[in-house]
Structures are given as C-alpha cells and as structure tokens.
Amino acid sequence: MRYLPKSAAERREMLATLGMQSEEDLIAYLPPAVRFNSRLSMEDGKSEFEIVDYFKERAERNANGYASFLGAGVYNHYRPVLVDAIVSRGEFLTSYTPYQAEISQGILAAIFEFQTMVCQLTGMEVANASMYDGSSAVPEAAMMAVRVTHRDRILIARAVHPEYREVLGTYTHRQHIPVEELAYEKNGRLDLDDLKAKLDDHTAAVIVQSPNFFGLIEQIDELSHIVHGKGALLVVVFTEAVALGLIEPPRHADIVVGELQSFAISPSYGGPFAGIIATHEKFIRQIPGRLAGETTDASGHRAFCLTLATREQHIRREKATSNICTNQALLALMATVFMSLYGKQGMRELAEQNLAKAHYLADKLPLAFDAPFFNEFVARTNGKSPEQINAALLDRKIIGGLPLARFYPELENCVLLCATEMSRRQDMDTLAQAFAKQ
Structure with missing residues (x-):
C-alpha cells in the first residue's frame, strides 16, 4: 500500500465530486465548540539529517550493557542473529496470513512446522497457528473448556501470572462466567486441599501455571487426577518456554497455553509476543484461531492449506470459537527458527x-x-x-x-x-x- 499525498488538483476534483467548495465544508456539520482551532504545539519539520541525529541522541539513553x-x-x-536474517526476508515480513492463504505456501509451511514443534514441546496432539500472547491464550482456553464441558465455572491458581488472571477476568466478566482463585501453600505451590474443597460438578476448568509465577514446578500428575475425577478440564499455563526443554511436558493436561517470548522474541517494552494453545485431537473443533494442515495438490505434490479457521469472519458467528483475527505469524516464525537452530x-x-x-x-x-x-x-x-x-x-x-x-x-x-x-x-x-x- 502506498502513502502518497493528494495534489491540489486531486483534492479539488474530490471536493467537486462531493459537491463541496473547500475542505472546511467536510466538517461543517461539527459545532464550532468542539472544533480545535488553535495551532498544534508541535515543532517545525526537520531534515533527514536532523531526524537521524535526534534519534541517535535518544538511543544513547537506552539501558545498554545492563x-x-x-x-x-x-x-x-x-537471540541468534540468524533469526533476524530469516524473518527479515520479504516473503515473511508481514503479520498477515493472506486471505487466499494457499497462495503463500512458504508461510503455511512455516506455520505447519511451528504447530508440529509446539506439539512436540508440550506433549499435545494439535496446536494452533499462534495466539496474540500468553495472557490472551488463557481466557481462550477457559472459554474452550466451557464449550467442551457445558459447565460455567473456572478455578485458577493465585500462583498464575497476576496479569494473566486480570485478562481472564476481563474476558469472563461479560460472558458471565464466574472465576474463583485457588490459594498457594507455604511452599509456594498450589494448595491441593483448597482445590478439592472448591472443585465441584459446575467447574469447567482448573487453570494452573508450571513453572508458576514464583518459578516453582507444580505437581501436574497429581493435579490431573484430582481435576479429572470431577470431570473438569486441566489447563496448564507456562510463561517460560525454555523450561519445557528440561521438565516433563504437561501431557496430562487437557489444554496447554503459554508464551513463546523466550524463543528469540525481544522483550520490547512488553510486546508484541506470541502465545500458543495446544490440546488433544478430540477437542480440535473447539480450538480458537487458525490451523495449518498438510495435503496434496491436484498433481499429487505435498502442499499446505488452512485446515481450520473457526473465527467469526470465516464462519457463522454463533459457530465461531473465537474472534481472534490476525495471528502472530511473524513472531511464531521467530520461535520456529529458534527451535530449529537449537534442536x-x-x-x-x-x-x-x-x-x-x-x-x-x-x-x-x-x-x-x-x-x-x-x-x-x-x-x-x-x-x-x-x-x-x-x-x-x-x-x-x-x-x-x-x-x-x-x-x-x-x-x-x-x-x-x-x-x-x-x-x-x-x-x-x-x-x-x-x-x-x-
């Protein structure tokens, strides 16, 4: 898309088409009291040299060497330098999956590899093409659990990232889904007695983080037996993806959500990041976002396509699992390159x-x-x-x-x-x- 200013002749032609004499006519309907008629408090424009010098001076204030x-x-x-070398290529340098997605086989192939690696990392059977970040993946998992179980109550550990819990509250408030928090013990891990006391037949999901916000590794196996004993789903959250290179994957969970910022994505004042949601194949129809799949074309060659896209722009709103729009394809590619490099x-x-x-x-x-x-x-x-x-x-x-x-x-x-x-x-x-x- 080009951003070229309109010439004076073009502006006159556009105004004539609208039956107007001047640009002031465009805002004539606005009461004078709400118009801003003063001069904006802005400096005069700068030359390219002055702009470069301006930003160099400010860049020197950065916390380098800390x-x-x-x-x-x-x-x-x-962050391996090869990551930027690959994601900076013109074929990839966009956050969008094209609307005719199958034209971009390279992007779809990268997303497919990303999904495969996430499944290997988490021990799950299916993963989507990415979420906005870990915090938005948590409420998506909660609402997915509500759809699967037909229950309407969520339990979440206090040792889950506090800001993730805030985002969950934002999502569930207007959905009228009650959320109750679970205490942690003196050792910093989930209080299992509190879980047993609050878990009931109305609970759709129990959400825990491991390693939790205090960095502690939760007892996922024991949690799984307790949660599944009441027919609820277990959602496991992670914020530090590097931990999955060593600790046992949360394969006993029903849904795994997390943040991949650790995989070559800069802190960048808190974003943008790349979240994931992974689950078992039996829940594939309830997973939000896009899912890239492998197929063969008319000539019998290996090809990739969008197998599922259950968002409200693609299917009927009442059938959609989420209104998530553009996924984090470029950032997911960063994580894919990172995982490929390390092995x-x-x-x-x-x-x-x-x-x-x-x-x-x-x-x-x-x-x-x-x-x-x-x-x-x-x-x-x-x-x-x-x-x-x-x-x-x-x-x-x-x-x-x-x-x-x-x-x-x-x-x-x-x-x-x-x-x-x-x-x-x-x-x-x-x-x-x-x-x-x-």
Missing part, C-alpha cells in the same frame, strides 16, 4: 544452563519457598525494601527483580528474581552482595 535479573513473564535470553539436545542444554545459573544465585540468598524451581525464585530482602536494593543495583548497571508486594501484599519484602544463560557470575555475586548488606 545485566538483568528481571523475569516475571518476560525473559532475557540470547532437541540444544534446547535441553539451554534449559540446563538456566537451571544451573538460577540455583547458583539462589544458593547465596534467603529463599521464601522451598519447592523445586527452574530459573526463577522468590528471595527475601531481610530488612531492606526491594526498591532500595533495586536502586542500589541500578547504580551498578544491574536490573533487579520484581517486588512481589505489588501483586501479593502478603509477600512484602520479597522479590522475584530470574537468572538465564545471559547471567554472568560476577553480576550474580554483585546482586547477592546487595542483598547481604544491611
């Missing part, structure tokens, strides 16, 4: 690095919980406020963790820390020293 121990759903991982063994080695570095750091700090964790954990500040510690760390070019009192008032003076393959020993030692100083 070590980061901040996770909480957005993680600092290495199964590389993914495991990457996860082992994260595990080892997080435990090296955790061994130097007072921990709030004693359950097994991956690359995130909660540390106590013992007298100092997290904000004080973070301010001191910033002076050393280190970004500290997330103060948890913002989301969990009972965890005052607790901070959520994350260590990845990007974390250096000297930075971890410096962070530990900041906690030790009283």
